[in-house]
Amino acid sequence: MNPIDFSRVDLNLLKVFEALYEEGGAGRAGVRLHLTQSAVSAALARLRVLYADHLFERTGRGLRPTPRALELRPLIAQALDDCRQSLAASAQLSGQASRTLRLGLSDDYEVAIGGRLIQLVAAHMPGLRLIFRQTHSLVVSDMLMSREIDLSLTAGGTTSSTLGREVIGMAGYACVGDSRWLRDGPLPLEEYLRRGHLLVSAQGYVGVVDEALKARGASRRVHASTTHFAALPYLLVGSECIATLPQHAARALARASPLHWTECPLPLPRFAVELGWRKDSVRDAAIQRLKALVRQACEDPVHGLQGGTRAS
Template sequence: MNPMNIVDIDLNLLKVFEALHEEASASRAAIRLGVSQSAVSAALRRLREVYGDALFVRTGRGLAPTLRANQLRPLIGEALSKCRQSLALLVPETLDFSGRTVTLGLSDDFEIAYGRGLIDKVQERAPGLRLIFRQTHSQIVAEALLDRSLDLALTAGGFNARMLSREILADGGYSCLVDADSLAAEQSALSIDEFVAREHILISSGGFIGIVDEALAALGLTRRVGVSTSHFAALPYLLAGTSAVATLPSHATERIARATGLRVLPCPVTLPRYPIELGWRTTPQADLAIQRVKEAIVECLG
């Protein structure tokens, strides 16, 4: 491959690379960019010549990036981000964010509790910007931010890494969800004995032990877990018509109860509270799109 100079390269190719990496499909990248699929294919051929690599290979599920493409992704993403920031300096109050995306990492309890409100507030602050919600948790969030698969993240910690900044937005606690028909008339709480006697649904990425088990063990008690799931969104279907109980973050119990008719009850065992934190990559020049989303998140949780 002959050495390339930037003056020999159409910088629009970088936008095609970004779209292909994020969409994993030439047809979807074409729709996103507002061009024909043949134009995307031609751009990909040129990109392959420039970088001396296939970059994206066909699989049964679309286009998968090669190792070289994954290495290039943060560099190209940073270059395009700098270009967008330079344009935002012109007239930031009237900037149209159409075509921009911000990827927010969060677990589905936060998505359930705050997702709709966040969408609305982002559209007020950054018209045209598209949010991408991507599942994450505190054990993997730092790596995802550093490798640029996430722009921002909302979790209960996990941001103790160099090059990351964080802000504590709120203090979280836990409540229980049950089917209202499993309660006696006017019942507003579960005794510890009734709590232990009921079947439990555990929400856990590991699927074995949760903080409720730890709190009960300190009291010399155990519970019976009927099923473990990694998705809070499944709870209305797993609890309906049963006497089972699920213990989960209070922000999610309130939202799920309003949408489904399940009942929120206080947890009869004392559980530790936790910080709700917003994390992002530390950069000398803030991206205005990311800044607007940060502002919306702070207002939603304020």
């Protein structure tokens, strides 16, 4: 095998690899990179020759990375991150800083603090483009280690020795429903059990409420399930159903929609809110600054994880 002449390797191919890996299709990668689909396909052909592997296999839902591509992903991501950091450092010297960072979080946090975090980033990191990526505690470690995200905000899950974690708050639960049917004052447990429920769950079958009710020898009627808290205004308005969700998301949805929130009558365990990162990012000033802004957004007295009063 002839040795590779690295001086002749087009580093833009690595950006194509990254886009194909994250988008799962040549068409979507092309849109992201402002390239035609045929140009992306041609770049993939060159990557296959360069790495002597097929890299991506076609499935019914797009392109799936091969085992070799899975091995290459963190290495290529690190190389691209190093290049971006060097360019960002150069831009800072010229007063034209520009950077993209990816924050992984579930949409209860995105609904609650996303808007406030965007304001803070615009004020304190004006050269930063922030990307929100959906994640949860079961997959967040893998997403951090594979460099799909730079930081995470989840209810745990960052357990690898290569990851750092910090508990930045504790959160509890509340109920939301159509304001015409859910009034001020405590919701009696009897009415809570009588109402139909919408479940928000990654799996769609059982949640923390069902586990607490089972311990009491009780159950509830779940009419439907969804994976996204942000869908609740569209699913609950006009219905007598209620949903139980983290209180920070309940408050945010009530501020922005016809939903009303109230305390949950069922005692439920509180949970830790964790900020996670790769330990090798401790020297990255932009990531450290974004960590501080995420903490600030979570501590906001109105829009944060602890602030606010019961909606009227």
